[in-house]
Amino acid sequence: MTDDDASLDAAEKPDEAQADSAGKDSAGKAEPTPEPASDGASSSALLSSKKFLITLGVAAVALIAAVVLGVLWWTSVSSDEHRVAEAREQVVLSVRQGITAYTEIDHTKPDAYREGQREISTDELFQQNQGGWDKAREDITKNEIKVKAKIFDVGVLELNTHKGEAVALAAIEITRSAKGMEPTPGRMRMVTKLQRVDDEWKLADIQHVPEIPTGA
Template sequence: MSAEHAVAEDEATADTPEPATAVAAKDKWTLPGSPRVWLFGSGAFALAALVVAIVFGIMWLVAEMDGDRDLASARDDVLKDGTAAVLAYTQVDYQNLDAYFQKQKDVSSDDMAKQIQQAQPNYSKALTDQKVKVTTTIQDIAVEELNDHDGKASFLAAISTDTSAGGKNATKALRLEVQMTRVDGTWKLSGIDQVPLVAAGK
């Protein structure tokens, strides 16, 4: 074969278009709508979905942790303000009754403060006549119910009192149930009752 004939054959081959099947085979992974593009799109969608799930999962977890922290903080406030309220209501010194009643009013809701104001004259006389002094020790205190949204709470307090009255001394264990209402960001006593002590084994 001559050199001229070989060159002519190469030129003919170069000018001949590739078969359609060859083009399809070469471009099937890059054409729009091809399986490769579809696979890439699915992978991107799955990745995006995963990212969204992670982000919203973290946001949910953070919100839950914030909620738990808020609830724990409210519980601590109830215990702190409740402890002050129990001491204000149970510790008495007949020689300083004005301060005794004022402390009660300071830790009480408006309704309770009004009741204290009305009862003060009679209680003052009785406490003075008997020369009552009471020292309180809080043994245990635990929140029983807490509705932070409505600003309502209740707790149980186990206390012991050392009392001097009428020339006699006595120590007594008491169990109190206390209701609290949040007023202007502070928990105020709105109710207090003595709960009967349950003997061990009952």
Template sequence: MTAEGNTKRRPVVALVACGLSLVLALVAGVLWVLAATSSSVAYAETRDTALQDGTSAIIAFNTLDHKKVEEGLKRWEKFSTGPLHDEIKKSHQDYATKIKQAKSSTTAKVLDAGLTELDQQAGKAKMIAVVQVTVNIEGQKPSTKQDRYQAELSREGDTWKLSNLGTVPVG
């Protein structure tokens, strides 16, 4: 083959390579758009939001200062719904009295948490969490304990709230 033949083919090869690159870019773009709008992405976002809201609610329910009881109980109401919310409102005064008498403050930290169930359509979820709670009682050294919780969540608008919360026995 002559040098002149190679020179004539170069523009054709370059044009074919450019066209192939364009097609591949278009295919990749279409696949990316389809993936970004798929129902699995929406499900993952819902799952993440439910877990984050549930974790925040569990922290709120385990963090309380006996000097700011009303503020703490309002937080409980804010993070709850359904039967749990009704129970908090009904027993508000009883809870306030017991917390003030205990003269304790608690601070919670979720060590690990995960959803065990998620029904996007019904707006219901269940989760478990391991929570570390530091307890400060006036006149005593702070103590730390770990509890396991099982929670049920219900969606209200864009927010997931606790509708049930209970400890899980260890052993």
């Protein structure tokens, strides 16, 4: 090796030594570790999470309450409608029974005729007709009176389920017959008033509605 080569070799060695030293320094140093979040930041995040959960819970409770109230309201309305519809049916049935009891007569069963009126009438209405019953009974049996009734329609004009009162109008046809007389049919309308007595609709009044002459 010449003196020039030795000089060149010596010049390159310091550079290699510096590179080795730099490599060691790099290897010895660890990557910086991120510092953990401060306690204040953690508390803020936890508080926000709690607020969100509380808000979500309140919203859920409000939704459930709204649904429950809606169901209760619908149930209440449906129950009231059902109660009114049921009362209307009972009124119509009582009107039919009442009209039959007061218009249909069989001269062979006068006492059954009167008893039928007792069952469907209020005490006040029954007592109103009691005074003239003996005379009426005598006429029925003596003249062999017989009356059949056919009810075409019953319309409930007024119905108050709270007070237990109702008014209804009925269209009927009656056929009368008596000793020595041919059966005679005739149509009429009757208005009835009813009262609820011990959960039963009773006839409180019954009246014939006069026909209005044509052109009057």
